[in-house]
Amino acid sequence: MTRFADSEIARVKDGPISDAIGRYVDWDRAKSVPSKGDFWACCPFHGEKTPSFHCDDGKGIYKCFGCGATGDHIRFVQEYLGKSFAEAVEYLGGSPDAQTDPETEARLAAERERKRREQDAAAERYREDERRKAYAIWREGRPLPGTEAEAYLAARRLAPVMDGLRLRYVPSQPYWHQKKVSGEKKPKPYVLYSGPALLSPMTRPDGTFAGVHITWFDPDRPGKKLALGDPETGEILPAKKIRGSKRQAAERLIMPAAFDRLVIGEGRETVLSAARAEKAKRPDRFVRTAFWASIDLQHMGGNATETVAHPTLKTKLGRPARVPGPVPDMSDEAAIPLPEFVREVVTLGDGDSDRFTAEQVHARAAARWAMTGRTIVAAWAPEGKDFNDLAMEEA
Ligand SMILES: [Zn+2]
Incomplete structure (x- = not known):
């Protein structure tokens, strides 16, 4: 393994990180403030349409708020060009052998493009699946008059319910929560509570269904939202959740x-x-x-x-x-x-x-x-x- 002097590593990281990364991404002109060394772009590591990839010349680091990719000059070259640490240092240091030949660059670019398209498609499938689940929740909803949902609204001086109001009621809506399981990386989802909730549909400009906004209320305290405590931390959890997509909704x-x-x-x-x-x-x-x-x-x-x-x-x-x-x-x-x-x-x-x-x-x-x-x-x-x-x- 090649060893590098600290001075060599410092030297390759000496220039603005935005120069090193700017060869591979298009900075968003509206969001970036070049005079402050503050740059934003659509993330080169995951598919997205609005920029959440941030690059900070002052700190010499990049960070994506979408996928969590983060690092310095060297890390970027490693991740983006598929190089080892040693190769990345040599590449940034301008060692002629380390430059990637056009053929390899083209192959890597094609691979990244394929990966991005796959991620886009997976994200789209996930959104559509979420939307269907949200619609199933909304479909279970029933009209408010005569229900405890009407009593909730009445206690908040919001009843009688207006004609045509797009709100529904479900008597027992599960509240999903997560808990850590020892030995497992991902927290495990489970139903923490089930109880009455108000539903309102989120719709797009063309009227199509985008998602559902769920608000749990306390059946024992008219007019009060549910105050559900997190069993692990004791903090009060939000009484509202949205399922589906807010996009234009x-x-x-x-x-x-x-x-x-x-x-x-x-x-x-x-x-x-x-x-x-x-x-x-x-x-x-x-x-x-x-x-x-x-x-x-x-x-x-x-x-x-x-x-x-x-x-x-x-x-x-x-x-x-x-x-x-x-x-x-x-x-x-x-x-x-x-x-x-x-x-x-x-x-x-x-x-x-x-x-x-x-x-x-x-x-x-x-x-x-x-x-x-x-x-x-x-x-x-x-x-x-x-x-x-x-x-x-x-x-
Ligand atoms: Zn990203």
């Missing part, structure tokens, strides 16, 4: 046959509260309005071109936390598209989400959906409250 809760106005918010109950208030106070406007939930906060704005420093939140190391910024990445094909005929948009902001983070999302949504002749306004609940709290106070 939203929970289209109320869809009039014809509408030119859209009210959209992060959470289902926020949106329902707004719908009820509007139906009572402005029925003329209510009838021409669709009410959607965006599944989660960030999905409302889609991807950002860059992150921004949070004015008060800090990381564990005391640096400002970074959150997705106000400028939408218009190449994000997974973001929620709006039909062109929508002339008015109201984005609902909960006072109980972090305000700065939410403002960036609303700014992105407004910029993404901007169109001649369309107005977009943000409506904010008072600090510390959401629209559901307001409905409960007004009731």
Whole structure:
């Protein structure tokens, strides 16, 4: 085995890692900040359409947030060109014998392309399988009136249930969780709990089914979501889960046959509260309005071109936390598209989400959906409250 002096290894790692890697990937110009040595690309190790492969010249490392590939100059050459450590050092050091001949490079490129296509196909099969499972859950759902789901909504001042509301109820939905098994690498999935849940369908712009959003509620405490503890850590687990894909999907809760106005918010109950208030106070406007939930906060704005420093939140190391910024990445094909005929948009902001983070999302949504002749306004609940709290106070 060839031994290298530390100085030789240091020398091959001396240049910017983005130069070494940039020969093999196309940096994403919108996301990269070359002046800071900050580069993003679609990952060369797994198939993807939006860049999650990051390269940091300052630290001299790359890292993929999609597949976890990570390393330095040498590691990249080893992994990407299929070389040993010694060969990679010689390759980077410019030793003429170590350069790969065009034939080998072409063969390796073809092999990588084949692997990427295989991974893409496997991912697509997985997504379709998940979608079918999600649809099977939704199909089991039944109408809300007369059920404990209606009682849950009533306790939150969200009943009687509106006509045409796209929500269903299941009496016993399994809650899957994972536990570590000694001697095994992968945690083992098991059913931690089964109980009543609300279901709402996530649909794509063409109306096709994309997934289901499941919310478990506590049958013994009307109006309360399920507070299920993790048996291992004791921490409270999320009462909501989504199955299926968020890609271009939203929970289209109320869809009039014809509408030119859209009210959209992060959470289902926020949106329902707004719908009820509007139906009572402005029925003329209510009838021409669709009410959607965006599944989660960030999905409302889609991807950002860059992150921004949070004015008060800090990381564990005391640096400002970074959150997705106000400028939408218009190449994000997974973001929620709006039909062109929508002339008015109201984005609902909960006072109980972090305000700065939410403002960036609303700014992105407004910029993404901007169109001649369309107005977009943000409506904010008072600090510390959401629209559901307001409905409960007004009731
Ligand atoms: Zn990757």
